[in-house]
Amino acid sequence: MGSEHISGAGVRRTGRRSARDWAVDIGAFLFAGCFLVLSTDAVALDPGTSPTALFLDQLRGGLACAALFLRRRWPVQLALVLLVAEPFSHFVTGPILVALFTVAVSRPPRVTAWVAAFAYAPMPFLLASGPAAGDPRTESALAYFVLLAGALGWGLYARSRRELLCSLRERAEHAAADARREAREDVAREMHDVLAHRLSLLSVHAGALEFNPRGDPAQVEQAAGVIRESAHQALQDLREVIGVLRTPEQVDHPQPVLADVERLADESRRAGARVSLDLDVAGGLGNAPPVTGRTAYRIVQEGLTNARKHGAGPGTPVSVTVRGASGRGLTVEVRNPAGRDGPQAEVPGAGLGLIGLTERAQLAGGTLEHGWDGADFRLSATLPWDATTPVHGRAGRAGTQDRTERKVAGEAEREGTTA
Numbered sequence: 001m002g003s004e005h006i007s008g009a010g011v012r013r014t015g016r017r018s019a020r021d022w023a024v025d026i027g028a029f030l031f032a033g034c035f036l037v038l039s040t041d042a043v044a045l046d047p048g049t050s051p052t053a054l055f056l057d058q059l060r061g062g063l064a065c066a067a068l069f070l071r072r073r074w075p076v077q078l079a080l081v082l083l084v085a086e087p088f089s090h091f092v093t094g095p096i097l098v099a100l101f102t103v104a105v106s107r108p109p110r111v112t113a114w115v116a117a118f119a120y121a122p123m124p125f126l127l128a129s130g131p132a133a134g135d136p137r138t139e140s141a142l143a144y145f146v147l148l149a150g151a152l153g154w155g156l157y158a159r160s161r162r163e164l165l166c167s168l169r170e171r172a173e174h175a176a177a178d179a180r181r182e183a184r185e186d187v188a189r190e191m192h193d194v195l196a197h198r199l200s201l202l203s204v205h206a207g208a209l210e211f212n213p214r215g216d217p218a219q220v221e222q223a224a225g226v227i228r229e230s231a232h233q234a235l236q237d238l239r240e241v242i243g244v245l246r247t248p249e250q251v252d253h254p255q256p257v258l259a260d261v262e263r264l265a266d267e268s269r270r271a272g273a274r275v276s277l278d279l280d281v282a283g284g285l286g287n288a289p290p291v292t293g294r295t296a297y298r299i300v301q302e303g304l305t306n307a308r309k310h311g312a313g314p315g316t317p318v319s320v321t322v323r324g325a326s327g328r329g330l331t332v333e334v335r336n337p338a339g340r341d342g343p344q345a346e347v348p349g350a351g352l353g354l355i356g357l358t359e360r361a362q363l364a365g366g367t368l369e370h371g372w373d374g375a376d377f378r379l380s381a382t383l384p385w386d387a388t389t390p391v392h393g394r395a396g397r398a399g400t401q402d403r404t405e406r407k408v409a410g411e412a413e414r415e416g417t418t419a
Contacts, residue, residue, distance in 0.1 A: 017072070025069055028098045032065040035094030061091025068098050075102040076115060083119050093144060097151040104155025105162070112152065119148050189356040195234055202230045203309070226271050258293030258322070259285040261300050265320065268304050274317040275304065282325035292383045295364040296322060296332045302353045303334025303379045310377070326385050329366075334379040338372070357381075 017025070036058070064082055071078050079099035082092050100119065104112045126141055209223055258281070265275040281288060288296065300320055307318045316336055324330030354370050357379075361368040366383035 021072070025072070028068050028071070029065055032068060032094035032098050033062070035097070036061045036065065036091045039091070039093065057089050058091050060085070060089040061095070064089070064092040064095035068095055071099055071102045072106075075099065075106050076111060079103050079115055080118065087122075093147065097147055100148060100151045101155040101158075104152050105159045109156070112156070116148075116152055120145065185359070189360060192353055192356055195237065199230075199234060202227055202234070230271075255290070255294050256297040256301075257286070257290065258288040258296050260297055261285065261320070261322065264297070264301055264304065268308070268318070271308070272315055273304070273308065274315055276317070276319045278319070278321040278323075280323045281330070285322075287326070288324070288330060289385060291364050292330055292366075292385055295360050295366070295383055296330060296381070298360055299332050299357055299368070299379065299381050300334055302357050303336070306353065306377070306379070307334070307336040324383075324385055329385050330383045332381045332383070335373070335376050338375050338377060354379075 064085065067078060067082075079096070079102070082096045082099050086092050086096060096119075100115065103115050107115075123145055126138075206227060209220065209227075261279070262277065262285075265277050268275045279285060285293070300322070303320070304318060307316050318334065318336045321333040321335075322330070354368075357370075358368045361381050361383065364383055366381055368379075368381045370377075370379045372378070
């Protein structure tokens with residue numbers, strides 16, 4: 001039987017009842033029937049009530065129990081009909097309790113309040129009539145109103161609990177969706193930062209070979225070596241990124257640090273760029289906090305990549321300045337002259353790396369600026385370096401990890417050279 005009925009915290013849905021719905025409806029019917037049978041002896045009847053009248057009264061109570069199967073589709077209407085029938089039948093109390101519970105669970109509090117007011121409408125008249133304290137009818141009426149209050153209170157509690165569970169479930173789903181989105185963004189930034197640098201080296205030297213295939217054999221050999229080394233390093237970096245995705249989160253993986261900026265500059269110099277470093281970090285590059293150092297490394301890496309892709313040529317001069325100390329923060333600046341088409345040239349696909357760098361800087365608690373400064377493109381970042389951070393950087397286990405990262409980086413570089 002298709003119908004519009006109640007599901008969850010008062011949410012209406014259309015369709016066939018599930019097995020759970022049928023089980024709950026049958027349980028409500030049995031509860032009302034058992035209440036009818038058990039309360040038969042406690043019902044205060046007129047001494048002159050005939051057996052036929054008593055049978056008809058009990059029959060009306062049974063029909064009221066059967067009507068509970070309509071409570072999912074018409075909970076308010078069913079409750080009002082049963083409340084109207086209550087003065088004419090002593091055996092509809094059980095169905096009324098189930099109907100009021102359904103209204104409290106499935107309908108807004110305002111509707112529940114109106115139904116409750118209708119249910120308690122006879123109470124002022126009962127009190128105004130001055131019933132005797134020892135009269136069985138008075139005790140029966142008071143017990144009836146107490147049971148109504150219990151059914152309404154239980155229904156409101158069940159409704160609030162269901163709404164709480166639904167809200168917690170929605171919050172958990174939103175949190176899971178946000179976590180997946182952040183994970184995708186992190187992977188996208190990491191893939192871009194890692195591979196764009198290597199692939200730009202490949203592009204520059206492959207273009208040089210294509211432009212001058214019969215050039216100086218020594219230069220051709222050098223360009224081919226750089227291409228081979230960059231391809232090997234790109235594959236190595238790609239394997240590391242994929243390894244991070246496949247390995248449990250609690251496992252530590254080597255990450256670049258600020259000290260690796262010198263190695264990054266050497267790679268660019270071998271590719272033909274003229275990179276000048278101005279490094280002034282209190283206590284040495286290894287003193288920078290891990291997150292700050294890694295963010296600064298990525299900024300320098302993206303700056304060198306952009307200089308190769310959009311600069312004046314393979315021999316583009318690039319100046320890298322890194323300054324900072326504990327308590328004063330860390331500043332990073334990468335500057336290179338404009339390309340052949342000038343500062344206003346539009347480069348298709350440009351900007352994604354800068355967007356990722358801006359996100360990285362913000363996640364680290366810093367800021368990033370980029371744009372043209374005269375004839376030069378300037379990439380500048382300010383990153384925090386809390387004074388409470390130990391000046392020796394990652395001591396103990398962290399220091400061991402730092403040395404491990406340097407060792408892995410050196411081994412990767414040697415493998416790329418000898419591949």
